[in-house]
Amino acid sequence: MTGRLRRGSRGGRPPGFDHRVCRQRNVVERCFQKLKQWRGLATRYDKTRESCQASVTIASLLL
Structure with missing residues (x-):
């Protein structure tokens, strides 16, 4: 049984999930990923x- 099913109604995305905020967060995370390709960083x-x-x-x- 997966973690989401065990949690019942508490599992999954929160009810206040905002796609715009998630999209902006993705941009920041991809930027960090590109910066981490620099060995010194x-x-x-x-x-x-x-x-x-x-x-x-x-x-x-x-x-």
Whole structure:
């Protein structure tokens, strides 16, 4: 039995599910996915906050 069936009426999407918000969230998640393809960002190679911010900025500009 799947998790949704076990929960009964509490399972599945919440009643206030908003497709527009879900679509916007998907855009943000895909952006993070593309940024994580950069090895330095995915492995947290940069130790200081400033160098990490610079790496994220450069990667964002190149995307």
